[in-house]
Amino acid sequence: MLPHLVLFRTQKGEDMLHGDRHAISANHRRALLAIDGKTSVAGLEKNVFWVSDVKSVFEELYASGLVHHDLSATRSEAVPTGAPGQSLKVQLAALSRELLGSHAERLIKKMEQVDGSPDALEQVLLGCKRVIKLTISEELADVFWQRGRKIIGK
């Protein structure tokens, strides 16, 4: 498994986590819980000391379809979890990169600092829109605002 990949729990993984406690081993359950949709495989391998043989456990979870690395490809079946609203943040980050290119990173940082509730994200979107309008492009700011609100369902 490539170390730079960021893993998400799929719906199957989510069901497994909240369903029968004995369906998977405690070690696999701990590994599944550690997946936050933000940290790369390399980062998890370094930090998740409470899971033994992390690398092969991740590979097994991946092979069982409990986790996946590609959010967009598995949107229908994968529900990224960890922090609430992580999925929205990932989509907003993708939108920022698409519209703003190299200027997106400072806005993505702002998004990562808030919780994932739609209201909090809307406030951040408004702040980002202002930054874009002031420093990047007035037209792009409106596009970003409209598409961002659609993503968070406002």
Added chain:
Amino acid sequence: MEFDVSSVLDIVAILIMFYSLYMAVSLRPKIPGGVVGKHWNFLSLLVLLFSIAYLATPFFGMIPIGVRRLFVSFVFFFGAIYVLVTVRLIFNIIRELTE
């Protein structure tokens, strides 16, 4: 060149102006457009103009009086434009932030 209070002030002013020029140029990539970006090139150009004009101040004694007055008038004129653009820019930023 004599070193009195005005000479020291001239040198400090030149240093401050060149530091401002450095900041204006280094900020440029972070402001490709938008309300601020639209004005930034013009403001940077004015800072460059002032930097060059300030460089001439230690040599004022060597400039004929008529040319010196014209020179000062130009600096005042562009200084007024600089202030106008800056105040309008701040006005627009505040309006945008309070909308």
